[in-house]
Amino acid sequence: MADKAVLVEERQARQSRFVAGLLRGGAGGLIFGLPMMMTMELWALGFTIHSARLLLSALLAIPLLFVLAQHMGFERTFTWHEAMRDAIIAYAIGIMTSALILFMLGILKSGMSADEWVGKIAIQAIPASIGALLGRSQLGAERKGDDKEDGDEDGGDGDADDQLSTSYSRELFMMAIGALFLSLNVAPTEEIILISYKMTHWHSLATILVSIALMHGFVYALAFRGGHELSENTPRWHALVRFTLPGYVVALGVSLYTLWVFGRLDDTAWTQILMTTTVLAFPGSIGAAAARLIL
Amino acid sequence: MGKTSGRQTETNEPHWIEWVTGVLSSLLVGAMIGWIAWQALTAVAQPPQLSVTVTQVEKAGDFFRVELDIANVANTSAASVTVMGEISGGDMPAETAEVTFDYVPAQSKSRGGLLFRSNPAGRELKVQPAGYTEP
Numbered sequence: 001m002a003d004k005a006v007l008v009e010e011r012q013a014r015q016s017r018f019v020a021g022l023l024r025g026g027a028g029g030l031i032f033g034l035p036m037m038m039t040m041e042l043w044a045l046g047f048t049i050h051s052a053r054l055l056l057s058a059l060l061a062i063p064l065l066f067v068l069a070q071h072m073g074f075e076r077t078f079t080w081h082e083a084m085r086d087a088i089i090a091y092a093i094g095i096m097t098s099a100l101i102l103f104m105l106g107i108l109k110s111g112m113s114a115d116e117w118v119g120k121i122a123i124q125a126i127p128a129s130i131g132a133l134l135g136r137s138q139l140g141a142e143r144k145g146d147d148k149e150d151g152d153e154d155g156g157d158g159d160a161d162d163q164l165s166t167s168y169s170r171e172l173f174m175m176a177i178g179a180l181f182l183s184l185n186v187a188p189t190e191e192i193i194l195i196s197y198k199m200t201h202w203h204s205l206a207t208i209l210v211s212i213a214l215m216h217g218f219v220y221a222l223a224f225r226g227g228h229e230l231s232e233n234t235p236r237w238h239a240l241v242r243f244t245l246p247g248y249v250v251a252l253g254v255s256l257y258t259l260w261v262f263g264r265l266d267d268t269a270w271t272q273i274l275m276t277t278t279v280l281a282f283p284g285s286i287g288a289a290a291a292r293l294i295l
Numbered sequence: 296m297g298k299t300s301g302r303q304t305e306t307n308e309p310h311w312i313e314w315v316t317g318v319l320s321s322l323l324v325g326a327m328i329g330w331i332a333w334q335a336l337t338a339v340a341q342p343p344q345l346s347v348t349v350t351q352v353e354k355a356g357d358f359f360r361v362e363l364d365i366a367n368v369a370n371t372s373a374a375s376v377t378v379m380g381e382i383s384g385g386d387m388p389a390e391t392a393e394v395t396f397d398y399v400p401a402q403s404k405s406r407g408g409l410l411f412r413s414n415p416a417g418r419e420l421k422v423q424p425a426g427y428t429e430p
Contacts (some may be wrong), residue, residue: 072423168313190397197372197400197430201335208328229304233316241317242309249320269402272372274327 023091024052028096028135032181033128037101041188045262046120054122055259061126062245066172067089068133071295086133094129095121098265130177134295171243171292172250178291179251179284180258186283187258196276203276211251211278211285218289227293250279251288255280334370335423345399345424350406352420358410361392363422365407369397373396373427380409384419398430 036042065087069081099121102108108117186192199207219228220239230239255277260263264271344367351362361380367373376396383389392409399405409422 030330117337168310172316193398193400193429197374197398200340201331201338204330205330205335208324208331212324227303227421234305238309239305240311241321243305243317245324246316247322251324267404267406268400270329271370272400274331278327278331 010280024136025093025132029094029128030134032131035185036127043107057261058122068096090133091129093132094125097128098124128247174291174295175247175288176250178287179254182194182283182287183255183258188262204278211282212248214288215285219292247288251281251284255284321387341369343367343371344369347422349376359414361409364404366404370401372430374430376427377395377425378423379425382415382418
């Protein structure tokens with residue numbers, strides 16, 4: 001009898017932990033998603049976006065959430081199907097949160113077509129679901145052991161892990177998430193293209209150099225908690241070439257992709273596309289650097 | 296990851312993939328800076344130079360829609376570009392329509408349309424940019 005009671009208690013504890021995880025996910029979705037839910041341009045994008053681009057983004061969100069779930073899941077995630085489950089749950093939370101908030105704010109109305117409803121929710125669900133996954137791990141008390149994290153990731157090829165420093169792919173992936181988060185916040189706004197039209201080439205050059213310098217400084221120079229150091233006999237430019245510049249390229253790529261999805265680059269000349277991308281890569285690179293410190 | 300100590304040290308002997316990625320990234324960033332710098336040094340700022348072309352005329356509900364492309368060949372972007380269209384000739388009175396483009400970026404195109412009540416077919420259709428502001 002006593003055994004049974006313990007079992008029931010254990011199950012209840014697990015259930016309440018799971019529910020708490022879901023609620024934390026919702027909270028994370030709000031923290032990450034609200035700025036975008038309250039951006040006018042994104043409501044309009046719900047029906048003006050090319051449907052193929054929206055579909056591509058909605059599909060890309062799944063592998064993105066999956067990899068993110070492998071690093072920080074709702075429950076301790078060890079196997080790929082648990083990570084997949086966490087990713088899908090996070091996506092569902094993202095969709096639910098977006099739908100509820102958009103409805104509450106009167107952006108979704110009963111007179112609108114189904115297309116418009118789905119489009120508006122689908123766009124918002126992507127940042128909200130990233131928030132839901134991160135919310136679980138960053139707001140939660142029970143963070144996974146850090147050595148466990150490294151364990152999962154090298155699961156496939158066990159002998160590669162002592163050669164790749166601070167797991168390089170994870171570092172680049174986290175930078176992409178950070179860049180995506182800050183880029184998504186500002187990419188749909190008209191200000192980004194307006195700024196790039198106001199800028200001369202010299203302004204653009206200055207922005208690129210400042211972005212790279214800030215990225216490098218955030219992680220290596222200012223002694224933030226979670227920052228990185230170089231061992232004494234490693235030359236300083238090593239970290240610049242191995243981490244900061246690839247990180248900046250990741251931020252550029254993320255910026256280019258988000259601008260393209262939001263249709264900000266259509267019928268635009270290459271130099272202009274480049275300049276708009278560097279404008280967006282400025283917040284993106286700061287997001288990337290911050291992700292290396294926080295995540 | 297040595298998160299417990301708060302800061303982590305990058306390894307001294309990185310994997311070759313890190314160097315390949317690093318070098319490729321440096322080349323890419325270098326090329327981008329080079330391109331923009333070259334533009335900055337060589338390009339002389341020209342005021343926006345706008346031209347309008349009619350791409351299609353078709354009936355749309357109660358109106359006739361004249362679809363147009365507006366191109367800006369200069370290296371400065373234009374904002375609030377107004378385009379005026381006029382149908383004249385024939386026996387009917389002339390009719391005008393107007394549209395404002397938010398932006399026509401440098402060396403790029405924007406698309407839009409004018410709506411007329413009367414059919415432009417067989418009559419003279421004039422479309423021209425009428426003004427812009429600097430963004």
